Amino acid sequence: MAEALRVGIAGLGTVGASVARVLRDKAAELTRQCGREVVVTAVSARDPKRDRGVDLGAAKWFDDPVRMAQTAEIDVFVELIGGDEGPPHSSVKAALEAGRHVVTANKALLAKHGVALAETAEKKGVLLNYEAAVAGGIPVIKTMREAMAGNSVTRVFGILNGTCNYILTRMEAEGLSFDDCLKDAQRLGYAEADPTFDIEGHDTAHKLSILTSLAFGTRIAANDIYMEGISNISQADIRAAGDLGYRIKLLGVAQRTESGIEQRVHPTMVPTASVIAQVHGVTNAVAIETDILGELLLSGPGAGGNATASAVVGDIADIAKSRPGFQHGPVFGLPAKELRPYKKAQMRSHAGGYFIRLTVHDRIGVFAAIAKRMADNEISLESIVQHAAGPDTALQKTVILVTHETTEAAVRKAVDGITRDDHLTDKPQVIRIERAE
Numbered sequence: 199m200a201e202a203l204r205v206g207i208a209g210l211g212t213v214g215a216s217v218a219r220v221l222r223d224k225a226a227e228l229t230r231q232c233g234r235e236v237v238v239t240a241v242s243a244r245d246p247k248r249d250r251g252v253d254l255g256a257a258k259w260f261d262d263p264v265r266m267a268q269t270a271e272i273d274v275f276v277e278l279i280g281g282d283e284g285p286p287h288s289s290v291k292a293a294l295e296a297g298r299h300v301v302t303a304n305k306a307l308l309a310k311h312g313v314a315l316a317e318t319a320e321k322k323g324v325l326l327n328y329e330a331a332v333a334g335g336i337p338v339i340k341t342m343r344e345a346m347a348g349n350s351v352t353r354v355f356g357i358l359n360g361t362c363n364y365i366l367t368r369m370e371a372e373g374l375s376f377d378d379c380l381k382d383a384q385r386l387g388y389a390e391a392d393p394t395f396d397i398e399g400h401d402t403a404h405k406l407s408i409l410t411s412l413a414f415g416t417r418i419a420a421n422d423i424y425m426e427g428i429s430n431i432s433q434a435d436i437r438a439a440g441d442l443g444y445r446i447k448l449l450g451v452a453q454r455t456e457s458g459i460e461q462r463v464h465p466t467m468v469p470t471a472s473v474i475a476q477v478h479g480v481t482n483a484v485a486i487e488t489d490i491l492g493e494l495l496l497s498g499p500g501a502g503g504n505a506t507a508s509a510v511v512g513d514i515a516d517i518a519k520s521r522p523g524f525q526h527g528p529v530f531g532l533p534a535k536e537l538r539p540y541k542k543a544q545m546r547s548h549a550g551g552y553f554i555r556l557t558v559h560d561r562i563g564v565f566a567a568i569a570k571r572m573a574d575n576e577i578s579l580e581s582i583v584q585h586a587a588g589p590d591t592a593l594q595k596t597v598i599l600v601t602h603e604t605t606e607a608a609v610r611k612a613v614d615g616i617t618r619d620d621h622l623t624d625k626p627q628v629i630r631i632e633r634a635e
């Protein structure tokens with residue numbers, strides 16, 4: 199049997215401790231599958247005394263993950279610290295430069311430094327595996343990188359943040375407010391004490407930037423993503439969406455258009471009957487549309503110790519199965535040097551349907567003025583509905599418009615015009631509608 203694969207794990211929190219546990223509990227299966235043992239020989243975290251719920255006594259402790267990355271006592275450096283600068287970055291870089299394979303679950307790191315790290319990995323002839331960085335346990339990286347050769351991707355989109363999907367699911371199912379659902383998510387450990395990163399879309403954007411690179415062969419451009427979070431989604435939106443046959447999801451969408459590639463993260467209305475609309479709670483899903491395959495939807499657990507460890511262990515097993523001298527495939531599907539610069543499609547040229555909810559003064563001429571603004575901007579309407587804004591608001595009306603395909607620029611101009619007309623009593627709400635099977 200080949201020599202054991204020696205693994206060093208940096209970060210022994212939710213994911214790191216689970217990885218150590220799975221490697222111990224599944225040692226026999228892994229040895230059979232990989233044709234060699236996989237052994238944890240080194241670990242690093244901040245607190246050497248903390249009980250990790252798994253016996254790591256046989257592994258050498260390192261206070262400094264960079265030193266662990268450089269030690270000759272490991273073959274694979276597994277980075278599970280998190281964050282895009284400091285020790286996680288310097289240790290991954292050091293490991294690659296020292297010719298160690300790397301496995302990471304760190305989307306923030308890849309969104310910022312992924313291409314440079316891929317160049318180093320490819321130069322050194324080692325693997326940089328990151329299945330757990332996007333949609334946790336769902337094998338989307340492997341699918342896009344390995345199983346779709348020859349396919350041209352036209353669009354990739356998904357529910358990439360379990361916290362947001364949990365909040366939106368409960369808002370719809372139980373009629374609760376955004377704030378109440380967020381508090382519950384925090385109590386249950388689905389949301390951080392500071393939830394901004396999740397609910398304002400940054401986490402989804404990091405993951406989307408990686409998918410975009412894989413889908414379109416472009417350099418990662420995480421700073422070029424249009425982003426809106428879910429904090430201003432109200433019960434009025436959820437109910438109106440339901441009445442119209444839609445469900446609201448926070449989607450990350452990357453799409454090829456005539457003017458470039460769109461990357462956008464925003465609350466989105468998807469048809470209630472579509473497959474992605476059936477993805478509830480903390481579950482994640484990724485839809486990939488290609489010219490040959492059509493549409494593929496992968497769904498499953500996007501976070502949590504075990505689910506994420508499953509992806510990390512899969513990446514480690516791939517390294518265990520690879521043989522010395524074997525030429526590894528490129529990190530982002532194409533050699534890093536061949537990734538093209540990202541050509542951004544301007545958000546104002548985005549084409550699609552729109553849901554617009556307006557709260558207006560209940561007076562003569564308002565409805566006609568709104569319709570005129572739409573017509574002036576060549577927006578054709580699928581429906582326009584007016585009803586009382588609520589039991590205590592006799593002087594206000596809600597107007598809900600659903601447009602046929604139009605552009606972002608036209609919708610913004612029309613809504614700005616309506617706002618200037620001074621008929622609104624509240625901020626207008628605009629939610630994009632996404633085509634989904």
Ligand SMILES: NC(=O)c1ccc[n+]([C@@H]2O[C@H](COP(=O)([O-])OP(=O)(O)OC[C@H]3O[C@@H](n4cnc5c(N)ncnc54)[C@H](OP(=O)(O)O)[C@@H]3O)[C@@H](O)[C@H]2O)c1
Nearest residue numbers: 209210211212213243244245278279280285303304501502
């Ligand atoms: N949690 C999930 O469900 C999930 C899902 C997908 C991807 N991920 C990604 O997985 C990574 C880890 O997430 P996590 O949830 O496991 O985080 P976590 O529970 O906060 O664990 C972080 C670990 O890193 C250690 N650490 C912090 N600074 C360090 C340093 N300078 N040197 C060495 N170790 C250091 C901590 O040590 P101490 O324990 O001693 O403080 C802790 O063990 C992140 O990139 C995250 O985005 C997580």
